[in-house]
Amino acid sequence: MIDTHAHVHDRAFDEDRDAMLARARDRGVDAIVTVGCDVEDSGRACEVAQRYGLSATIGIHPHEAKGAPDDLGAAFDALRARFGERIVAVGETGLDYHYDHSPRDVQRRVFAAQLEYASRCGLPLVFHQREAHADFVAGLRAGFDGRTQRGIVHCFTGTPQEARVFTGDFGLVLGIGGVVTFKTAQSLRDAVREVGLDAIVLETDCPYLAPIPHRGKRNEPAFVADTARVVAEVLDVDLETVVARADANARRVFGASLPLRTVTA
Template structure:
């Protein structure tokens, strides 16, 4: 059985309220040893319960704290200060997801960029890695990261879906790349070629659940157990075993997030 870490999951979403224990049991049965929960701002004074879940089950969960580009225009200053304070909590392993999303543009682009910069600065001040969301905004994202500088603790482009040229840009900035179920999709040939070429010590695997379930679960609710299918696709691309992919990507996740 592989030893896997799902490096990006949203198990504090309402999608799992009724069956979280069963979801966790299935993850363990599939070889998932740790899950990084992404704690995001939801409403004034509310960052969800990712940190509470991680505190209750530290052997299973770790948590980040962040402000998503979709929501950043709504966040009051007091919640920004609360996020920056939470980032310094020793139980928090990263800042984000933050970044730029020019597909939906749910927040104005200039507000997204300001939020992204402030989040990078918060990660640097806290000594934590930054977790980056980017959609249809790679040029702007790379520019901001180059101008601000990736925090010394590092960072990851979560749910990377680009080609090798985009991968190389982020790798050259010193970032890790994390792939989700998209790598199993029929149309993702450019992504698969990028994964084939990414240095093995710079790749993570994730679900981004409840989104982006891999084949054969595409279109259904995703969950951490399904990261094994993403790892299997990576193993095929690397010409190795799922166990080896699990060992390598889990070591990378532990190094990035300082997981015990």
């Protein structure tokens, strides 16, 4: 089982990272992608990925767009020179108009720069989008080519119509996390039914958004199994099928550089 979106390099895990990764392995999680949110955080993601045999992404979260370096490409190139194949994607990048931690025009500029970088380097993308659907889609139309590029809309919580735009118009897959287990998330469950097993991957976004029955606690990759069980119920298929298909989709996005059985703690 692949946790396609985690932040296991987060300080929330500094006290028990070895034990946390051992619990993940015991529940069948054999690959984890730990996701960077600014240049420094991406460096930490790469270091933890290297130490534990995981994969990492490098990116500037929309919240952190205002602190992005002028020469983003040079900063990313330096990380790729140091960590090479550990780095499987650019992200998380996108737009977040819910919190507006960075001005919207700055978010759009830094999003476009990361689309351009990923396209130039042939790397897939991990997208974060919240309450910015129209501008986000406009950014994709300008800077993302679904015929040659791949990507994940992580922590997807939108409607069936939005899901269809991402999967149909751009060939993206949807990252489904703990929210799908919440009672209030009926429209998300409808969206999962709408796109089906060809267009979803599993994620935790830990340490945030723990699925039921862990809701409100610190999330961790082991809990991706709880999300997988709910997705199986929603689609009325068995758990093994969900995991096999979601993992195959993840490997299609991240490519051969996502190693098998990476979790070594």
